[in-house]
Amino acid sequence: MSCIGFVPKTQPLDTKEFLKPSGKTPEITLDHIAKHLLSYFKRFRRLKEIEKEIKKKYEIQKEDCWPVDDIIKAWEETKKMDKTLRSTKYWAFAIMLQVLQRRLGFDVSDLKEVKTCPITSDVAKEITPFEPEQEPSEIYSPFEERDNMDKVNAERKMLGNASQIPEELQNKADFPPTKRKFSERLQKDGSGQWTRGSNKSNPETVYIRIPLSVVSGNESTSMPKEVLTTSPIYKLIDRVPNLTEIRVKQSYAMLYDNRTRNAAWVYEILNKETLMERYDRRKPFEEDFSIHPFYRATESDDACTASGYEKGHLAAAANHRWCQEAYHDTFLLSNMTPQTMALNRGPWKTLEEDCRRKINESQNEVRNVHVYSGPLYLPSSDDSEVVSYEMLGDKALPTHFFKVIILEKYDGTVELECYQIPNWLSEDDTNFIVPIEYIESVSGLIFRESSFNKGETDSIRTVTWTGENENGEECTAMTQVTISTPLY
Incomplete structure (x- = not known):
């Protein structure tokens, strides 16, 4: 010490x-x-x-x-x-x-x-x-502040500098101010009374989101003439209520659905550096504390094993062995969905292995394999218009799963492979390939955009992630992606 x-x-x-x-x-x-x-x-x-x-x-x-x-x-x-x-x-x-x-x-x-x-x-x-x-x-201790800052830093590493971070990530309000404001503590004034500075947040105040910027027209801003001397219970904040929120981990990102307690999609990028095997120590699934407590899946509420289902990864653990934190992030309950054993150890595992094989066995043709994975909740029959699903503890049980696999080659060409697989497989289920249009129609997710009228510019963007290996030594994974930027 x-x-x-x-x-x-x-x-x-x-x-x-x-x-x-x-x-x-x-x-x-x-x-x-x-x-x-x-x-x-x-x-x-x-x-x-x-x-x-x-x-x-x-x-x-x-x-x-x-x-x-x-x-x-x-x-x-x-x-x-x-x-x-x-x-x-x-x-x-x-x-x-x-x-x-x-x-x-x-x-x-x-x-x-x-x-x-x-x-x-x-x-x-x-x-x-x-x-x-x-x-x-x-x-609140520096340990707890470190937990929160680690998540913020991971988001910044994933997205680049602050100008590239979407506003909804820079301004998110995941928890009540009592847990967000580590540095905003009580202080004593000259008379010895506990007070707070006028520019400090009050841990007892609750901020109500209103989408003012969304509905407003011409806008001007001025400072209030009077400073409140009391602490109001409620105050207004210019943000949008969210059903889904982006969550960025060490080397993957997800759109988390608060209603189902599952990710709507998880995005991974695979290449020779991100697939380096520097860490492979399994660990149990644990809660994702970046999720609001109302919508967070917990170990105590998880009834997956008790109901005969397995905890299936969306971002595969074997895809993120390049550092210990990236590997650990795949064992968050937000990255888990209930899957049948036949799916988890059958077609789903085969697709995960196939994505890695496209990188490891390619003759310097494939630069990156981009992978979207997510659950689907579809009607029980073709003629039914009713969508229903079972709840296992606090997690929704998906009826199907999808993968959108994007092969980015060094010569600039891009190829698509799309799959939809039922959670309950039958002997007749042998062909899971579907067009991208179908995945978009049943998932509600739009993966494509039309051509840009004013053209676009192509550039190679380089992202370098930093982590630690099993021995605590620093290691990195570099990714280069050819990105088209529309001209407005």
Whole structure:
């Protein structure tokens, strides 16, 4: 654990005093700082959840300071966990705090010991995160902010610089402000009262989306003459309510459908670099925390296995072994759809392998294989106009699946292959090839555009993704795509 020094503005500490072998006892010691850090870290919401998880697993009865035997058991379990997962890091951090707490002989629940440390008042203000008289009950840790920022950075890596990122991604509001605004905390004014800056978001305010820009004509903007001194429950924000939202992962993108809890489509781009096999450690499916909690598929609600279905990937795990994060992203529940065993281990797997084979076995002809995969919900018979589907837990059970496979060759030519496969296969189902027009008509997705009246310009765009291999070493995957841009 690194040493952290706190230097107050009003009374700078003389570091030489800490190094003297004898003489006057310094007013602050590293033990005092460690105790304050412990009380500070114990307020992190994510660490509280991890501690509850560990205590439940090992039936730890003591509320705060764990027995040594239980700490050792938890550490032995942590050493067996996948070190690349964030949950492993959370476990290790929680255990480290317990070890530090034990070494100091300090119980965080006994706040009196913190208050009676021989620290001057000015120094205490510097190192105490909140004064106890009126403090927030929970704070969000840098770990949680890192989780959110990782998703944003992945989106930027996928889409390029900020000018290329669609507005709906730059301005998305996935969660209530309490979970989005890590840096916007309470602060004290001159009178010692907790207040918020006028340009800060209030975590208690709920923002209602209205599509003002969509319906407005000539528009002008001015600042309000009066600044609100109270915190309103509701405020208006210029955004569109969404049934579907774009989600960008390390090396694939999806359009997530909130109603079915499945992706409407998942897009992958395969080439020799993205198919490099640098990571292949299977992991269980887990929740996608970029999805709003109302519409997020969860492990507890997933009834796939219990109903005899398998968890089928839309973005195939074997397509994303070039780095550990890309591989892990394929095991998010947002990328999973319920499939029958016959489909998942039959035609669906064959198509996935065929897409990789087009790259690996091509004689420098195919530059990229672009793949759209998604579920379909079709009438049960040709003469029926009623579309119905079963719900497995909180996920819709698709009746069919589609793949649109786009072969981009080095000579500039592009070829299409389209497939529709029923979830319940019969002996008569042998030919799954369909035209692109059919996929568009039954899915509601438009994959094509007409010719541009004013022409277009062609350019080669290069995207480089960066990740880590199994050993934590940096690795990259570069993709070049020939893109046509319309002239307006």
